[in-house]
Amino acid sequence: MSAPVITLDGPSASGKGTVAAMVALRLGFHYLDSGSLYRLAALYAVRHQIPLDNEAKLAMAAVRLPIAFRDGRVWLEDIDVTDEIRSEDIGLCASRIGALPALRSALLQRQRDFRHPPGLVTDGRDMGSVVFPDATLKVFLTASADERGRRRYKQLIGKGASANLQQIQQDIADRDERDAARPVAPLRQEPDARLLDTTRLTIDAAVDQVIEWYRAIA
Numbered sequence: 001m002s003a004p005v006i007t008l009d010g011p012s013a014s015g016k017g018t019v020a021a022m023v024a025l026r027l028g029f030h031y032l033d034s035g036s037l038y039r040l041a042a043l044y045a046v047r048h049q050i051p052l053d054n055e056a057k058l059a060m061a062a063v064r065l066p067i068a069f070r071d072g073r074v075w076l077e078d079i080d081v082t083d084e085i086r087s088e089d090i091g092l093c094a095s096r097i098g099a100l101p102a103l104r105s106a107l108l109q110r111q112r113d114f115r116h117p118p119g120l121v122t123d124g125r126d127m128g129s130v131v132f133p134d135a136t137l138k139v140f141l142t143a144s145a146d147e148r149g150r151r152r153y154k155q156l157i158g159k160g161a162s163a164n165l166q167q168i169q170q171d172i173a174d175r176d177e178r179d180a181a182r183p184v185a186p187l188r189q190e191p192d193a194r195l196l197d198t199t200r201l202t203i204d205a206a207v208d209q210v211i212e213w214y215r216a217i218a
């Protein structure tokens with residue numbers, strides 16, 4: 001039998017990454033932040049000047065993207081790009097290439113390869129719908145658009161970056177719209193996914209809820 005998988009899908013800055021990483025830690029499971037793969041592919045395209053609409057070339061590059069995950073850091077072509085892939089610019093590029101079906105197919109197997117015992121917790125947009133349709137537990141995690149904008153703003157300010165709340169809220173809205181409107185693997189709650197609205201929840205409460213759901217069915 002395949003190792004269990006918990007998927008957390010949802011819009012940008014909903015807190016799904018933080019919650020997924022903590023759930024993985026508490027259960028002793030592996031963790032995959034699938035967005036980082038799209039961000040790495042985007043950064044690779046920018047570095048190698050591959051136009052973001054050149055689907056065939058991007059897909060070819062994605063199949064053998066030279067990446068590594070070590071000690072909580074992310075590497076692209078042997079360079080530590082953990083912080084670089086988090087920029088809003090790379091997020092927007094990732095969202096653009098994420099709309100390309102061939103690029104998505106190229107990343108499919110790479111994501112499935114993360115499924116190992118004792119289990120996997122993963123977050124993204126289509127983890128429950130496309131990548132792991134047989135997931136043990138599927139969660140759709142969201143928060144109000146205002147709250148998500150505030151969270152991203154605080155995150156950037158906390159890192160010492162300059163940030164404009166209104167601009168961030170606009171960028172998040174644009175990205176959500178593109179992610180939800182694309183014909184392939186659009187962002188949406190699957191009928192078999194449980195809804196977790198974190199607008200008024202602490203991170204710990206959200207983590208507890210996911211673990212409680214998982215323990216009730218596992």
Ligand code: C5P
Nearest residue numbers: 034035036038094095098124125126179
């Ligand atoms: O989650 P994160 O903000 O890092 O994702 C960056 C972009 O990558 C998203 O806006 C989305 O377009 C794309 N993505 C995706 N499918 C995933 C994960 C991310 O299309 N499973």
